[in-house]
Amino acid sequence: MNYPNLAPILKGLRLLIIDVDGVLTAGGIIYNTAEEEQKIFDVKDGLGIVMLGGLGIQTAIISGRESEIVNRRAAELRIDYVLQGYPIKLPAYEKLKKMTSLQDSAIGFIGDDLIDLDVMRYVGFAVAPADAHPAVKKIAHYVCRNRGGSGAVREVVDLIIAFRLGEFGAMNYIPPIILEHWQDVIWEREKEK
16 A cells, blocks of 8 residues: 555544554453453553643544443543444444534544444544554554554554654653643542542
8 A cells, every 4th residue: 555645644633533442452351250341451542642632633432342441441531532332333433523523534543453444444544553454454544563452542642743743752742731631630539538
């Protein structure tokens, strides 16, 4: 595939949609003896998602499965939209477009498997983690060096920051919203004690 010039795509990005299993997580699901589901999230990915808010980029999750753990993680990271239980993801994508009034060209999607292909064909910026299915990698505008659940989302965020701000050492950019966000999280926890 011929990769597009990412500069205008990333500068025009207004919404980043993220799949859960295989993107925010490594794709494994753990059930404990109480039949509760467990997921492992990468904290660097989480910080990256919070950083997107500082750039004025909204975030969303579209997942084929439903999980209360995902709702909890999304609330912690202040993800703007969470649509779960959509094994066919295109209806959820169309719903998001109506809710945000955005065109395809202003939307990015990170997906890893065949059920993500329908949305990836429409968005302006389609991304695949390093361990994504070959068919997903084939249509992606960008294929990460990192695997799902192991920094792929953060890699994309750092790329966006690099193109938006010219900060090619993206670690130099920490928006004030991050400090405000974590202060709010700590404040809420202190109130609960």
